[in-house]
Amino acid sequence: MKPTRHTLILAGAGHAHLVAMRGWIDNGFRPPEGTILLSPSSHAWYSGMMPGLVAGRFTEEECAIELAPLCDACGVELLTGEIGELKATSRELVLVDGRILQYDYLSLNVGSIPPQPELNDGSINVAPAKPFGAFNKYWQTWREQNDSMQLAVLGGGAAAFELTLALHKSLPQAHVSLICSGDLLDGYSPGLRKRAIKILHERGLKLRKDTRINCIANGWLMCDEKQIQKANALVVATGAAPQPWQASSGLDCDSKGFVRVGANLQSESYPEVLASGDCASQPGTPHSGVYAVRQGGALSDIIPALLAGKTLREYQPQSRSLALLATADGSALLNYDGWSAGGRIFGMWKDYLDLSFMRRHRL
Template sequence: MMRRWLDAGYRPPAGTVLINPGRAAWYSGMMPGLLAGRYTVDECAIALAPWCRALGIVLVEDSVVALDAANRVITLAHTGNLSYQCLSLNTGSRQPLPALNDGSIGLVPAKPFSAFYQDWQRWHQGSSPRQLGILGGGAAAVELALALRRSLPESELHVFSGKELLHGQAFGLIQRARKLLLARGVELHEGIYIDQIRQGQVVAGGRPVQQLEALVLATGAAALDWYQGSGLVCDDRGFICVSDTLQSASSPEVFAAGDCAAHAGSKKSGVYSVRHGAVLAQNVRAWLSGDALDDYQPQKQALALLSTADGGALMHYAGWTLGGQLMGKWKHYLDQGFMEKHRVSD
């Protein structure tokens, strides 16, 4: 959104603020590469302060903890309450936890990345867990497993996937991912739904499955608690319902995009979130000036490129699956291009 505003020479109204817990936005597409030692932090994170300076926006380093849509007020963890005329929510999602948890295994959610990276650094610098698990069987779990296998060779590594690995993806992609994980010595537990953590073990349906020291959560997307408490209409999973213009179904002055939004036809992935950004940039500006809003049209196909932590990648698009170093070079090229586009100099 900010890239588009800057390119168009648009400056948002005085009093516009950007609220984010840290001074950088991390790019998930390159996180596995960072853990595999292929990138530095600076290459994977976008500094927000230069963007705010360029657009005349105030950067508030804080977290939204509550939203009162009826009174148009947000509550921040440290700064208190802020009123708004127009609000754009892009606060993403969190990873769901097993329903029962006695706290006997160290849990490390894949997001926020800054916190995950700190835990990983500690492991990498010598205290890597003897038995490390990854909960989840989607693309993020596969990429993290391959990256952690490479960077933490001392750890015994387990992946627990409630359904088959990469459920719902093309057969060819599933086969290639499974083969790679097994070849690299990752223990795959497929079709095992972990619903409890008890006495240092992950448990499925009352049956202890594996003793673990730490468990990385790559369990997909769950809504942040305050979405449902906000008074905005939410879907049955607690995500904010939006129309094609990305406006809240109940409060048109609130926009929601990316993982936090429930939009028919959009999936919870970076590819869809980035496409939301283009329409969001146009519509927030149009709403503020009383102009007509555009409709977001979800793409029918999305390119999947999974980093394999050795410079290669697995690719799936429109029924085609390929793997190898060439795919890795292509992913690297696309990722670099994305980051380049999202940097601004002071």
């Protein structure tokens, strides 16, 4: 297959690229002719609203952004496809269907996937929380079956907590439990953790802490050969692992395989490559949607400057960020700088922020 050549490829329709493209519409920048946004699907899911979708508070349409109108409005061509291999030395992307794309400049915003138990005999239905499209299909099937399945959620962060509550709400017949390898919501304030545990308790949801599930065998979730819990299905919301092809791309990556970038989001080894959001490794920047969105704002200035050979703006990660954790009933828990609170007003605030993001990027 003959390779196609592009001055600029935006790979992945992650939060950062959506924000950058929206920024170009506002500031009038037009990317070079032939610039493409490469995405496996024609729409992008907004992660902050996914637990709300599962809780039955939002529809699929409300949680997804159609990419074609956004691309049209800023002069970018939408190309459906998925990277299977990145060859940094020859500046090539090999897609899973064999197509080859060559680039002068590449911006990566391909997100992450949750790490799964190392051993799995296939006896339990495993649904990674990402990619959202695939997760949504699992959830739809469980909803249609509406049976008394044993459903475990793996993970100790905000996404696992929110999904546990949402699944409990939408699958009333299922027995839902949450299993984390350490403490629940480690890194959040003690007050928030107390509130979260109280909610799980009030809703009759079992929480198992300090349990690292590393094997699935004969329908059991296992920790170091010890049978922990029987399950029919497992939702994996264990945080971020990189796309497998990143580590073999030739780009300088950290020990986990995330692309190392400097303050201007440039790869430390190939300056024509930028990386943002979960796929990047930048000191002081956690893998979270909030930070991906902020990087997107910087990216909307960095890409035009890179193409013009100008000095690149730097992105400084904020030292603190606000967290609002949806509790599947229209309320939310708030965490900021060691302080916590909870209630309906915070749920309304979260909805306002999420829906504002959607309004701004859905054209």
